[in-house]
Amino acid sequence: MTTTDSEPSAWYVVGGWTHVRPGAACRVVLQGVEIALWRTQAGALHAWGNRCPHRGVRLSLGIVKGDRLACRYHGWHYDEGGRCRFMPAHPNLDPPATLAVAHYATQEQDEAIWVALGGAPAAPPLRLGTDRPAFCRSIHLSLGAEAAADMLARLTGAAPVAPGLMQVWPEIAGSDRAVTLAVQPIDETTTALHVFLDGGPDAAARLAAVRWTVDVRWRIGSETGVEA
Amino acid sequence: MILYDHVLSADCYKLRLMFDLLGTAYERRPVDMHPGRAHQRPGFRTLSPFGRLPVLQDGSRTLWDAQAGLVYIAESCDASASWTARSAEEHANIQTWLQVAGGPLRTVTAARARNLFGDVGDMSSEDGLLEAITILDDRIVEQELRGSSWLVSDRPTIADVAVFPDIALHEDAGISLDGFSGLRRWLGAFRKLPGFAPMPGIASM
Amino acid sequence: MTDRLDDFTKNQWVVIDDEDGLVRRAPFETSLFSLPIGVETGADGPRVHRLDTGEALPVLRRYGYVWSAVDVAPRPLFDIPEFDEGGRRFVPCGPVGVKTSALRVIENFLDIAHFPFVHPGVLGTEDETEVIPYRAEIRRDVDEVWAVDCGFFQPKAMAASSAGVHVDYRYRVAQPCSAVLYKSSPGRAGAFDLIGILARPLDETVSEVHAWMLMWDDTSSDESLLQFQQEIFLQDRIILENQIPHLLPLSAGMEIPTRADATSIAYRRWLKDHGVTWGTCDGVPEVAS
Numbered sequence: 001m002t003t004t005d006s007e008p009s010a011w012y013v014v015g016g017w018t019h020v021r022p023g024a025a026c027r028v029v030l031q032g033v034e035i036a037l038w039r040t041q042a043g044a045l046h047a048w049g050n051r052c053p054h055r056g057v058r059l060s061l062g063i064v065k066g067d068r069l070a071c072r073y074h075g076w077h078y079d080e081g082g083r084c085r086f087m088p089a090h091p092n093l094d095p096p097a098t099l100a101v102a103h104y105a106t107q108e109q110d111e112a113i114w115v116a117l118g119g120a121p122a123a124p125p126l127r128l129g130t131d132r133p134a135f136c137r138s139i140h141l142s143l144g145a146e147a148a149a150d151m152l153a154r155l156t157g158a159a160p161v162a163p164g165l166m167q168v169w170p171e172i173a174g175s176d177r178a179v180t181l182a183v184q185p186i187d188e189t190t191t192a193l194h195v196f197l198d199g200g201p202d203a204a205a206r207l208a209a210v211r212w213t214v215d216v217r218w219r220i221g222s223e224t225g226v227e228a
Numbered sequence: 229m230i231l232y233d234h235v236l237s238a239d240c241y242k243l244r245l246m247f248d249l250l251g252t253a254y255e256r257r258p259v260d261m262h263p264g265r266a267h268q269r270p271g272f273r274t275l276s277p278f279g280r281l282p283v284l285q286d287g288s289r290t291l292w293d294a295q296a297g298l299v300y301i302a303e304s305c306d307a308s309a310s311w312t313a314r315s316a317e318e319h320a321n322i323q324t325w326l327q328v329a330g331g332p333l334r335t336v337t338a339a340r341a342r343n344l345f346g347d348v349g350d351m352s353s354e355d356g357l358l359e360a361i362t363i364l365d366d367r368i369v370e371q372e373l374r375g376s377s378w379l380v381s382d383r384p385t386i387a388d389v390a391v392f393p394d395i396a397l398h399e400d401a402g403i404s405l406d407g408f409s410g411l412r413r414w415l416g417a418f419r420k421l422p423g424f425a426p427m428p429g430i431a432s433m
Numbered sequence: 434m435t436d437r438l439d440d441f442t443k444n445q446w447v448v449i450d451d452e453d454g455l456v457r458r459a460p461f462e463t464s465l466f467s468l469p470i471g472v473e474t475g476a477d478g479p480r481v482h483r484l485d486t487g488e489a490l491p492v493l494r495r496y497g498y499v500w501s502a503v504d505v506a507p508r509p510l511f512d513i514p515e516f517d518e519g520g521r522r523f524v525p526c527g528p529v530g531v532k533t534s535a536l537r538v539i540e541n542f543l544d545i546a547h548f549p550f551v552h553p554g555v556l557g558t559e560d561e562t563e564v565i566p567y568r569a570e571i572r573r574d575v576d577e578v579w580a581v582d583c584g585f586f587q588p589k590a591m592a593a594s595s596a597g598v599h600v601d602y603r604y605r606v607a608q609p610c611s612a613v614l615y616k617s618s619p620g621r622a623g624a625f626d627l628i629g630i631l632a633r634p635l636d637e638t639v640s641e642v643h644a645w646m647l648m649w650d651d652t653s654s655d656e657s658l659l660q661f662q663q664e665i666f667l668q669d670r671i672i673l674e675n676q677i678p679h680l681l682p683l684s685a686g687m688e689i690p691t692r693a694d695a696t697s698i699a700y701r702r703w704l705k706d707h708g709v710t711w712g713t714c715d716g717v718p719e720v721a722s
Contacts, residue, residue, distance in 0.1 A: 019409050024416055027406055034677075051677055053689050058675040073672050074693075075550045075562065088562035089546035089693035099689060137369050140407030192407065207373050214366055235660040236667055258656035262663070263454050263527025343530055344667075399671055428667030 009118030011125040012164060013182035013194045016135030017111045025069060027060035032187045033117055035104060036060040040067040040080065047115045048082055049102035059101065111135035112182065112194060126162050128180045129198035136195040136209040139217045142224060145185040152181065155219055172208040175199070179209060229254045232275065232283040234261035238337055238393040239294040240282040241427050246298050246389050249423045252305045262345050295326040298386040311386050321380040325387035332360040336394045340401040357403055361411070364391060368410035377417040384421060392418055396430045437637065437716065438466050441707040445608040446493055446500040446510045448631035448643050451525035455479055455499050464635040466503055466711065497523050497645070498631065511607030515627055515647055524658050526644040529666060533673045534712035535610045535632035535640040536681040540700055541669050542612050542630045543604050545583055546693040551668050554588050561586045569695035571703045578606040578703050580696040591626065592653045592661035594619050604696055609709055610634065620649035637712050638679040682714045
């Protein structure tokens, strides 16, 4: 299942900036597509198709070596462009240029990691607030994206402000900061919500926003009869 | 000390890990947990009345609970006294997570054991497993906001060791940590501790 | 689905359990090629029958294992003369569930380039990753896949090994779901130890895997031999469960082999020649690349 060809490529938030650390790799799923998200040791971010072309092992299990990602099965090294540069079983062989991994456009903005499946969109990602938005946390919901948005609107008063984005003023920690919810459609039955707090750095407000998010998750869980 | 052990047991790995992190030598006695089920035979019950592994022996003392084993090893062998509690509050917090490791987290241990050694056609749903994982992830996220990478206070303790194996072996239990970035970061921090050694099912780094 | 069960796959003996293991588990229910089956012990030995039709399935006891088949007259089980030679220890490792095709399990068993990465410090080391060209072939006379002249430096080749050695390997695939490895024995100069792998397909992407060892070793305890092999298989298991797709691709294009994959190339070719579809991507259009 992939994005339909008729839809233009769109940016989606797949996590906060801490979702993957320098020197680490992890998996995210966007609209049913598995992505290996990883950072070089220096912190450069990449989003690749999650399959080594050798024997199909997930690259999200790979090991970061400097600015390369090595597949966990046979240790094949891929450079930042996704090209295979080293096959340990044949250390003196130059891998052919065709041996490469599919890669997706990725961008970091407003403490969020954005990915687009269909090629880098012309426009940059949407803003996640008006004043130094800070990433709070993410939650997964056992609901499709539309059902999740409906339930959020009903339970919290959150309203859509742009495609994939909702906003709410939950009055947490006595402040009137806006909370922006970025909706990530994982697949047809699972959605991730990434929560951002507007108004600049404030540890107490961020903690309160994190707790508010967890409370929302428990309330959605008891509505849907699913624990998490 | 002697450890009655099986290389694939998550509970046994808790104690092996504690020894490794402390740099303490020990004697390992493999028990045929699978396929022989030797730990459940009558003869083994004098050592471990519930028929479980690991069993820790120190001279004439025998301990048959993994969490109790962690307490004993840390209090006996940790010269820095950093892995155990330094205050009543820490003691209570550590105890809370040891209880989670011995209680709600056992749904994860059981799912892994079923996937590995049972009939894989008989798999229960994930729902009951996710609650403990979710709560642990929530805890880590809050601790991170306080500037700590660990479950209790500002440093790794036996609480982290008690919880680590079941979380680290989540793939075997059929659980994805995609939605739990706090736990993924905590696993990453744990793996960097001096003396750390992985077991199969945990990606070593 | 059993309509994907090709004749060559259907026509083989498949492992149910090792003798002691079956006695411990019986009576139990499990699956074979997506068919629910019941296994029990009777006065005259183990019995296997289909739970849907009640039909009794044939049973064979050989090499310490109990085998069954969904074909009334499976082709004869392959020979392992070393079992009759005496002197070696037999250690069955018990069942391990893996969520992938049995064919993926066998292919992983045949692979040597992964040793330094999946079994570091034991079967391989990152200081020595080169795979020296070896010979893999389909032996038409016996209708088996063989690989010989596979050599590798191993820091800890067997449970009793205390130092790294250069090890010679030979691989043999005698039926789609069974493979044997012959490796130079540290316990007896000039002889081979055997390690085998028998996979029972519960369905096309779920398998129960039985490893076994037959080796020259008078010193190690059963438990330590067992756990050595179990640890190795569990290291492979996390790779196996993370190969996409779980079905084995038989046609070119989806995966790109190198010379080090000669045995796997021969294995896939042999399966394709025999029209194997069960556990493969062939005939499954929605398994996209």
